Amino acid sequence: MAAVKVTNEEREQEILNVLHSYAWSYDSNDMKQLALIFEESGVTVGSVAGSDTGWGPWVGPSEIARKLGEIRASQSDRRRHQLTTPVFLELSDAKALVKIYLSLFSTPAGGRPRLVTTGQYTAALSKSDDGWKIGRLEAQLDGGF
Numbered sequence: 001m002a003a004v005k006v007t008n009e010e011r012e013q014e015i016l017n018v019l020h021s022y023a024w025s026y027d028s029n030d031m032k033q034l035a036l037i038f039e040e041s042g043v044t045v046g047s048v049a050g051s052d053t054g055w056g057p058w059v060g061p062s063e064i065a066r067k068l069g070e071i072r073a074s075q076s077d078r079r080r081h082q083l084t085t086p087v088f089l090e091l092s093d094a095k096a097l098v099k100i101y102l103s104l105f106s107t108p109a110g111g112r113p114r115l116v117t118t119g120q121y122t123a124a125l126s127k128s129d130d131g132w133k134i135g136r137l138e139a140q141l142d143g144g145f
Contacts (some may be wrong), residue, residue, distance in 0.1 A: 023081035046139035053061035
């Protein structure tokens with residue numbers, strides 16, 4: 001049987017789905033699901049502009065999920081990571097590099113949503129038999145969170 005040709009638009013959507021899964025997993029405190037979207041050697045690192053605040057590098061799905069889980073556990077509000085305006089810097093059948101904006105909202109119990117910070121993610125992904133996975137995720141935030 002002939003292999004099905006995947007268009008760039010379909011490939012881009014598959015990759016965006018992985019990034020959206022990252023946001024949903026964090027916001028819903030599903031660290032088991034979050035770990036599944038990283039490669040075994042996956043890395044995440046982040047920084048806050050104009051400060052010495054940052055995190056990582058954390059390596060491997062277990063460490064990434066544990067460390068992000070610790071941060072999420074310290075937040076009593078509801079978080080919503082909104083990802084917009086993706087730009088694909090590289091895209092092939094097996095590799096992708098994408099930048100995407102982040103707007104992070106917080107809703108305290110009984111309160112109104114508010115914008116916490118903005119920033120961008122730069123994500124390098126690879127495709128394997130298990131689908132697309134994040135190899136490196138860098139966050140550059142415009143303010144604290």
